[in-house]
Amino acid sequence: MGCCMDMVDTAIKQAGDKFIPLGNAVANELKLRADTKLFFVGGSVRDSVLNELFSKQYDSKDIDVILSKKQDFGHNPNITFMRQNSLGGVKLQTRNFGIIDVFQYYVDDPRFIVSDIFDFNCNAIYYSHNEKCIIATPYFYNFILNKTLDLEKVIYVQNGIEYRYDVAALISRALKFQIEFRERYDLNLRLSENILYMIYNLDKTKEQQMIEYTKSKAGSIDLQTKILSEYQKLR
Numbered sequence: 001m002g003c004c005m006d007m008v009d010t011a012i013k014q015a016g017d018k019f020i021p022l023g024n025a026v027a028n029e030l031k032l033r034a035d036t037k038l039f040f041v042g043g044s045v046r047d048s049v050l051n052e053l054f055s056k057q058y059d060s061k062d063i064d065v066i067l068s069k070k071q072d073f074g075h076n077p078n079i080t081f082m083r084q085n086s087l088g089g090v091k092l093q094t095r096n097f098g099i100i101d102v103f104q105y106y107v108d109d110p111r112f113i114v115s116d117i118f119d120f121n122c123n124a125i126y127y128s129h130n131e132k133c134i135i136a137t138p139y140f141y142n143f144i145l146n147k148t149l150d151l152e153k154v155i156y157v158q159n160g161i162e163y164r165y166d167v168a169a170l171i172s173r174a175l176k177f178q179i180e181f182r183e184r185y186d187l188n189l190r191l192s193e194n195i196l197y198m199i200y201n202l203d204k205t206k207e208q209q210m211i212e213y214t215k216s217k218a219g220s221i222d223l224q225t226k227i228l229s230e231y232q233k234l235r
Helices: 005-030 043-054 110-117 138-146 167-185 193-200 205-216 219-235
Strands: 038-039 063-067 077-082 091-096 096-108 125-128 133-137 156-157 160-162
Touching: 005 038, 005 043, 005 063, 005 091, 005 096, 005 125, 005 138, 005 205, 038 043, 043 063, 043 125, 043 133, 063 110, 133 156, 167 193, 167 205, 167 219, 193 219
Parallel strands: 063 096
Antiparallel strands: 038 063, 038 125, 077 091, 091 096, 125 133, 156 160
């Protein structure tokens, strides 16, 4: 199924309208102060738009949020457990929503942190709870319209390409996205030249790190096997 700009805009609007109850509920669960802005990023936002575009009902459990102000969760009765997450924020176990990741970026406008929090262009989209809408960057439109998975930010250096995140983790995540989107939405994605460059130039040490990352982060054994098989095909 091909998508045009109007179709993507409509899907974003419809997904944003459906996101409002979740936004209200999470804000209440976290007991946010009235002057704190709340932004949702990651899978819950991305998959809500893909559900609208491709007539699927994949229920993402991935709730990641950014706040405009630092919040003390220590005395919140809805928080049953709290620890630091892998990207410098806090991982909250809540009574009504399971896990919520709060990233430690305290800004009024998440566009200022696109290069920090949005690794791939499929994730370059967020829901603004205060504005009650989903906002997509041009990178997200590129992902949908060109069916290409690409990196949001690449830093070129003299001896090749240096990435903000670990190369092994990026490769594993890219292949995971490619497989999941194909299976969930029949969406066959191309990998950008940036991602292919990383795969083709991965040395043995980084390859082992990629395998270890996949086994620790990819979830089911079936998905781990698919990611490693996809990697070997490309190599």
